[in-house]
Amino acid sequence: MDANNKQTYLRFFHGFPSNVAVDLYLGDRKIASGLTFGGFTPYTAVDPGRYMLVMYPAGERNAPLIKNDVVVPSGEIYTVIIGDRQGLPALAPVEDPRFHLPEDRVALRFGNMAPGMEPVNALLRLGEGEFEDLFPDVEYGQVTEYAIIEPGRYTMDVQLTNGEKRVLWVPNINLRQGRYYSIYMIGQGKEGETEFPLIAVIPLDGNSYL
Structure with missing residues (x-):
């Protein structure tokens, strides 16, 4: 071809x-x-x-x-x-862009795909360490660029950008070295809508193996 x-x-x-x-x-x-x-x-x-x-x-x-x-x-x-x-x-x-990723690192991005959701900060913590505001001010419909981080077991805390409310807590995210991942937050983001509660979906992206 x-x-x-x-x-x-x-x-x-x-x-x-x-x-x-x-x-x-x-x-x-x-x-x-x-x-x-x-x-x-x-x-x-x-x-x-x-x-x-x-x-x-x-x-x-x-x-x-x-x-x-x-x-x-x-x-x-x-x-x-x-x-x-x-x-x-x-x-x-x-x-899902192809780019060089060091073998001892992980590529991770975050997508706010919950309609009605206000902008959020997605904070990440490795093990029992401190939370880092890795993906700040992510609006509905936005998928961030990849961040290059250490592999390991993470916790994600998603909060409204104004810091007044936690909207999603995601523990035990196991990220393996040399791979590319996305975390997509989906569900209904408007206050009072409960039929589809917010969840995180974490696929392995195709740039890991294609």
Whole structure:
């Protein structure tokens, strides 16, 4: 294959607070079946080019939830988040970039994908050490750059940026050296909405092994 036509790897993440499972089609190819809230597809190799990406409720082909014309670039890795835009599902592609990572370090980033959530600070603590404000002022829909940190077992404390309230506490995050991880906070971020409480989803990113 020509160097300018290398396949790109795509995975899809259902981060839209809903009980509706979905099927995804990229052109004529079904790339997800029955994907539920909080779930990921495996990475799929896709030739670069222009495609119609359509998302339906699982098992249906009549009324699409999303229908987008998309351009897939060459030779990259993406996580495509099914997020919330004004109460409707929408796609947010996030690159999983390849870059040199020292063998004795970990790459970690944080995404605030909880609709209605105010900006947050995501503080991280290694073992019993002090908390460090590693990802400050992360707005809804934002995925930070990777931070390069030591491997080990971490605790994450997510607070409103004004410091008045903790919104999520995530203990026992085991991060292994030489790997790339994301922590996505999903659920309903508005005060009083409880059907989908906030949770953290922590996938191993494809730049670890693709």
